[in-house]
Amino acid sequence: MNTHNNRYAKWKQRELVLILLYAIAFYAYVLWRSIRLSHDHYFKLHGLAPSWLIPNRRNDVSDAQWRNFRGNFPILSFVFAVFTVIANGFRSFFHLKAKGMAILWLSMSFIYLIYLHGACVIYILSIATANFLLVKVFARTKYFPFMLWTFNIIFLFCNRIYEGYSFSIFGQQFEFLDNFRGTFRWHICFNFVVLRMISFGYDYHWSQLDSHFDQEKHVTRCCLCKLGKTCYVVRQERGLASDSCSFSLYLCYLVYAPLYLAGPIISFNAFASQLDMPQNTHSFKDVAWYGVRWLFSFLLIELMTHLFYYNAFVISGLWRELSPVEIFIVGYGVLNFMWLKFLLLWRYFRFWSLVNGIETVENMPNCINNCYSLETFWKTWHASFNRWLIRYMYIPLGGSRRKFLNVWVVFTFVAMWHDLEWKLLSWAWLTCLFFMPEMLLKSASNAYKVESAFGEFLLRELKALSGAVTITCLMIANLAGYVVGPSGINWMVSSFLKREGVPVLGGVFFSLYVGTKLMFHIQDLRSRVHSPK
Incomplete structure (x- = not known):
């Protein structure tokens, strides 16, 4: 043998x-x-x-898609660099936690959204608010998942079919707002917002139920958690208290500027926990090297x-x-x-x-x-x-x-x-x-x-x-x-x-x-x- x-x-x-x-x-x-x-x-x-x-x-x-990204790369990088300096500066100087960081990022992301979508921000806020109310009112009911999916699927399809809606459908007095629709079609980006709204709904719904996540058992098996760090799984599975799921935190999650346009997608629980306690999985050196590797990849695609x-x-x-x-x-x-x-x-x-x-x-x-x-x-x-x-x-x-x-x-x-x-x-x-x-x-x-x-x-x-x-x-x-x-x-x-x-x-x-x-x-x-x- x-x-x-x-x-x-x-x-x-x-x-x-x-x-x-x-x-x-x-x-x-x-x-x-x-x-x-x-x-x-x-x-x-x-x-x-x-x-x-x-x-x-x-x-x-x-x-x-690649042509637009290349063309907007300088201004995009400048905007994110400014946002980063402001956010990290305020966090360090004022010792901001989840609530303060949510308000800060929401304010900066709102400026970003107005540049991208202009007056169409009204549509985003209206649908997001309706979804928040639906979650808060019906999260404890048996048919909540069906209601959540139905609401979001309807708007996902309607946004595409009506191509983001014309303001004139609400009356001629609002028609002038169609001249201020921003630089980027809002209903294209809204696909990612739909995923976040569903994530918020489910995470809040599950927080009302008994948790089946055994954190102690997970820590004994996870290499990162053994080192005293907090892995993504723990952040995602560890539910938040109901009173922590505020409207400002919810909106911040939906429109968080660095992830708004293309992701990557993050669950509501994982996002909210990191506003309170920033990620400690990756050191400054790791993140810097990640950026250098990105530059090499950029040169590769250009070649x-x-x-x-x-x-x-x-x-x-x-x-x-x-x-x-x-x-x-x-x-x-x-x-x-x-x-x-x-x-x-x-x-x-x-x-x-x-x-x-x-x-x-x-x-x-x-x-x-x-x-x-x-x-x-x-x-x-x-x-x-x-x-x-x-x-x-x-x-x-x-x-x-x-x-x-x-x-x-x-x-x-x-x-x-x-x-x-x-x-x-x-x-x-x-x-x-x-x-x-x-x-x-x-x-x-x-x-x-x-x-x-x-x-x-x-x-x-x-x-x-x-x-x-x-x-x-x-x-x-x-x-x-x-x-x-x-x-x-x-x-x-x-x-x-x-x-x-x-x-x-x-x-x-x-x-x-x-x-x-x-x-x-x-x-x-x-x-x-x-x-x-």
Whole structure:
């Protein structure tokens, strides 16, 4: 038995060498073809700007979200720096606690909101006030969760359908207010406010019930809590006293400036506890290094958009003129660009929140190229939203007892929360469809016990093959939902099923299979590093 295990261990070492050589060759080829593609077609692409980094190159700023963030980065950083100095100065000088900090941050965030939304702040305050009254009056009733969801879903949809409402619907005397709607559409940002209003409602509702959280038991298991720090789980699960849930604290939570535009999402309990006692999980040195790492990531995406014009190919519709292998490279590149873009956006706002003493969940803890299962992918892509969905939606719906039904409900909500578009619903339902076999296989593999080296080898190979299938499904679902739409996916699939596309499809699948095995080796290395000596 030991002999077979030793042989298998040696085989895994040789396998790792072969996998690394293949990975180097794969990425060298992808990078070379990407540079050539961008160089050969740049004059036909839309959304390219003059370069500031590399002479004789253009910069792909065709993505509207990234372009707006880059353009507003200086003023945004200046505003947050001023807010940080004021907030931390007042906290230190006047020894402010939760109530004082809530009023201070509410005042500064209100100025920020008026700049963003102008007179439309009236809509935000009106809906938020109605939600607060609903929570305070009905939180102890049996049907409160249904009432809370109904109220918020109605406004989520109405805000989009009526595009933020015109003031003229309330009378001609208010029509002039439509000239003062600010610089940013309020109903787009309000999607995050809806999540916070539901979080406040549930956290307040649960505070009226008996708590099932055993803090003493948690402290014995949590590495951070053992060091005398307060982890995010304790802040979230430890309920607040009812009289602590004031209107000013509630409003502060909804519009807290560093997290208002894009998150990361934080529960009401976790936010309120940190206004009273700033986070102590991350030291000043940790937060400073986090900011430095963000700058390196910013330089990386700038280098990427200067060398590879992936997004411009999609925006221009030119990807339809490419060969199957080039279509794969552009699609793969777009998904990597999206991951890096969101990583930068979320880490930027999380950095400013940490500087001000509020810790949130890291939204992108893993690289997009290091996920081979749907479950892992969604736990590490917009992780704070994933936790919100589990806490306030998945578990109240019955959790794992009804998981085959719940995933359809949850992903349909996620799609409609993003926007009312058919391509997002197609993304959600494709994801659920792909989720079904993974959940069945996971249940089967958990029941199967490996008793030999050959059995472990066989199980590992099957997992690598299923991982390659999963990554393919993820690429299809995300390209359908966020890049080319369902019609684009149909065209893309048909091009890969033609005579010249089948060998490319086989090569792509083999590359994903090899990539999955590389992830296994990374996982093994992490297990050895973190295992007790």
